Amino acid sequence: MDVNKLVKRIKEGDGRAFDELYERMRKAVYYTAYSILRDPDASENVMQDAFVRFYQSLDSVDARANAGSYLLAIARNCAINEYNREKRSVSVSLETLDYLEARSPSDTGVLDVAARVLDERAFKVLVLCAIDGYKRREVAEMLEMPIGTVTWIYNKAVETLRQTLEKEGL
Amino acid sequence: MKRKDVEKLLKKEVNAFDDHNSLAEIKGRLGLNATNAQVQRDGSVALSRRKNRIAAAVAAFAAVVLIVVMTIAFWPRGTQSPSGPSFPVFTSKSDIYALAGISTGELLSEMGGASASSAITSSRSGQEYGQEASGELVDELDGYMQLVDTLLNAAATDIKFEELTEGEYRYRSVAVVSSANGSTVTYTMLYNEEITEEEYDEGEEERESRIEGVMRIGEDEFPFEGQREVESEHGESETELELKTYLDENDRGTYVRFKQEIENDEQSYAYEIYKNGERTDEFELEIEKEADETEISLEKNGVKYELKEQRRGNGNVITVEYENGGRHYKLVAVPQENGKYKYYHND
Numbered sequence: 241m242d243v244n245k246l247v248k249r250i251k252e253g254d255g256r257a258f259d260e261l262y263e264r265m266r267k268a269v270y271y272t273a274y275s276i277l278r279d280p281d282a283s284e285n286v287m288q289d290a291f292v293r294f295y296q297s298l299d300s301v302d303a304r305a306n307a308g309s310y311l312l313a314i315a316r317n318c319a320i321n322e323y324n325r326e327k328r329s330v331s332v333s334l335e336t337l338d339y340l341e342a343r344s345p346s347d348t349g350v351l352d353v354a355a356r357v358l359d360e361r362a363f364k365v366l367v368l369c370a371i372d373g374y375k376r377r378e379v380a381e382m383l384e385m386p387i388g389t390v391t392w393i394y395n396k397a398v399e400t401l402r403q404t405l406e407k408e409g410l
Numbered sequence: 411m412k413r414k415d416v417e418k419l420l421k422k423e424v425n426a427f428d429d430h431n432s433l434a435e436i437k438g439r440l441g442l443n444a445t446n447a448q449v450q451r452d453g454s455v456a457l458s459r460r461k462n463r464i465a466a467a468v469a470a471f472a473a474v475v476l477i478v479v480m481t482i483a484f485w486p487r488g489t490q491s492p493s494g495p496s497f498p499v500f501t502s503k504s505d506i507y508a509l510a511g512i513s514t515g516e517l518l519s520e521m522g523g524a525s526a527s528s529a530i531t532s533s534r535s536g537q538e539y540g541q542e543a544s545g546e547l548v549d550e551l552d553g554y555m556q557l558v559d560t561l562l563n564a565a566a567t568d569i570k571f572e573e574l575t576e577g578e579y580r581y582r583s584v585a586v587v588s589s590a591n592g593s594t595v596t597y598t599m600l601y602n603e604e605i606t607e608e609e610y611d612e613g614e615e616e617r618e619s620r621i622e623g624v625m626r627i628g629e630d631e632f633p634f635e636g637q638r639e640v641e642s643e644h645g646e647s648e649t650e651l652e653l654k655t656y657l658d659e660n661d662r663g664t665y666v667r668f669k670q671e672i673e674n675d676e677q678s679y680a681y682e683i684y685k686n687g688e689r690t691d692e693f694e695l696e697i698e699k700e701a702d703e704t705e706i707s708l709e710k711n712g713v714k715y716e717l718k719e720q721r722r723g724n725g726n727v728i729t730v731e732y733e734n735g736g737r738h739y740k741l742v743a744v745p746q747e748n749g750k751y752k753y754y755h756n757d
Contacts, residue, residue, distance in 0.1 A: 256662050258442065259687075262433050270427060284432060291436045350419045370417070370424040372669070373639070373650065375616065402416045 243308040247301055262291060265308065268374070268382060269315045271367040274351075275360045276319040286322055290315035308382045350401070357404050358397055365390055366397040431688040539754035543741050547734060548753050551708070551715055554693070555743060555751050558706055558717050558728065574600075579623055598626040603638075615642045621653065633659045636668075663687035729756065 243264060249257035266287065273286035294301075294311045301307055354363055368379045369390070376394075380387040571583045579600035601623025609616040622635045636653035651670045656662060667682040683691040696707040708715045716731045720742075728743040730753075742756040 255442070258437070259433065259662070262436065266429055266432070267424065267427050270429065271424070284430065287429070288432050288436050288439070291432075292439050295436075295440055349423055350416070351423050354420070366420065367424055370421045372421070372425050372671075373652070375641075398413055398416055398420075401420070402411055402413055405416060406411050 243311070244306070247298065247307045250295075251298060258295065264373075265311055266291075267371045268308070268312060268368055271371075272312045272315040272364060273319040273322075274355070275363045275367070276316065276323055278355050282322055282326070283319070286315060286318045289318045293318065306381060306384065308378075309384050312382055350405070353404055353408070354397070354401050357400055362393055362397040362400075365393040366401070369394050434687045437687065539742055539744065539756060541755050543753040543755050547713060547732070548741070550710060550713075551730065552751060552753075554708055554710075555728070558708065581623075600624055600626070601634075606637075613644055616640070625655070631659075632656065 243261065246257050246261040246264065250261065269290050270283055270287045273283040273290070274280070277283050277286065290311065293314050297314075301310060351367070354366055358366065364383065365379065365385075368374055368382065369376060376390055377387055380390045383390065385393075571581070574580055574582055577600075580602050581600070583599045601621055603619050603621045605617060605619045607616070607618040617640045619638050620635075621638060623633075625632045625634060632655055634653050634655040636651065638652075639650045641648045649671070651668075653668045654665045655668070656665045658664065663684065663686045665684050667684065669680045671678050671680075679695045681691075681693055681695070682689055693708060693710040695709075698705045698707075706717045708717065713732055713734055718729050719726050720729050722742070725745075727745070728751075730739075730741040730743055732739050740756045741753050743751045743753050745751055
């Protein structure tokens with residue numbers, strides 16, 4: 241179900257639509273936060289905050305706008321605020337984030353490795369494309385990128401990850 | 411390592427994300443579920459009228475198997491999907507669906523008060539086996555043994571599918587499920603399937619459809635809704651079916667979320683059970699049938715149990731194998747007269 245249509249149904253008072261929106265977007269929101277925080281608990285808290293803020297600002301969501309992209313933007317901003325709050329001495333801008341501080345070379349899960357070797361954009365593309373039910377076109381819309389760019393970044397990210405896994409014998 | 415293996419690993423890890431029932435937390439913060447209420451289209455609030463006809467735990471479990479029946483009902487043996495010829499018809503896998511459907515009849519017969527009809531009827535002591543097994547994983551497995559037992563001991567079934575020309579729903583499928591004791595249970599599914607998106611582009615095809623309907627079993631009616639997506643590219647296809655079946659039409663917080671994925675020859679069933687908006691259980695099943703032998707894989711909390719039925723002495727037992735903490739375990743599950751199982755080490 242299209243996120244904009246779900247938003248419309250929520251605005252019309254359909255109580256089930258918010259559940260559907262959550263189900264549709266929860267992983268994307270979580271991994272958007274994770275791409276910055278690299279911490280499961282903190283990312284889950286940010287995911288909750290993002291949905292709460294999104295719901296509270298529904299009136300300002302234009303039916304013609306890209307609601308999915310808007311929700312992910314809220315998640316990203318919440319994650320950056322959280323990151324800055326945790327690292328009070330390090331100020332992080334919206335454009336450049338120092339991921340190295342949050343990376344742990346001892347992690348062995350595929351996601352951990354991806355988080356370690358990819359930048360925020362590549363990690364986000366890789367993970368969103370891996371979420372069940374998401375098409376490349378939908379990922380492109382959520383990230384506001386051309387579909388060709390998403391495919392290019394995705395292919396490059398998978399290859400980088402494959403080489404790293406092979407090199408590290410994982 | 412191949413690129414496809416990386417993608418598979420990634421997909422598995424990404425989709426295993428556990429949100430720890432965050433939806434309930436979020437709705438609590440927004441004041442959306444304080445009284446387990448449903449917000450209606452006009453913005454008014456109606457309290458849900460939860461039925462008490464079935465204990466919640468049994469009902470949730472029953473809902474799981476109801477959905478298994480839906481699976482076979484959507485793709486009956488030798489019958490094309492109503493959505494058009496481009497959807498795959500799983501004739502080669504139909505035994506698997508039939509097998510899954512029959513299990514539902516067995517379990518629902520028990521819920522309705524009929525005697526259990528499991529093909530495993532002998533009750534034996536554990537003298538002929540090794541030391542009795544116990545522990546957390548054995549306890550966990552025990553909760554799924556009735557489902558496994560029934561799936562392994564399936565009988566014949568008969569499914570009819572028709573397109574209706576009048577009434578609220580366009581399609582009807584009727585599954586008459588026979589159990590080993592000769593009784594039958596009839597499941598009637600009425601539903602609409604509407605194509606919501608279609609794309610064709612140089613050998614690639616994508617199609618999405620929305621499914622909505624009810625399943626009738628005796629006097630009970632269970633609403634369901636979901637979607638199906640099919641992607642075909644150069645002779646290879648991926649199908650995803652996702653359904654939510656609600657125990658009560660007035661309680662949209664208690665349901666089973668079922669997801670079936672078919673990628674060429676591989677298929678899996680994933681289940682999530684929600685009660686009052688909170689996820690209370692999740693597991694995955696794979697069913698493989700080769701010649702006369704059926705094998706079931708049950709994956710829960712990262713542990714994969716491989717289960718097979720075997721003839722031992724005067725009756726059948728179920729063998730179980732799994733890995734935990736780097737160690738391989740072999741158990742044998744022996745049915746008892748009270749319908750429960752005893753587990754013995756079988757190394």
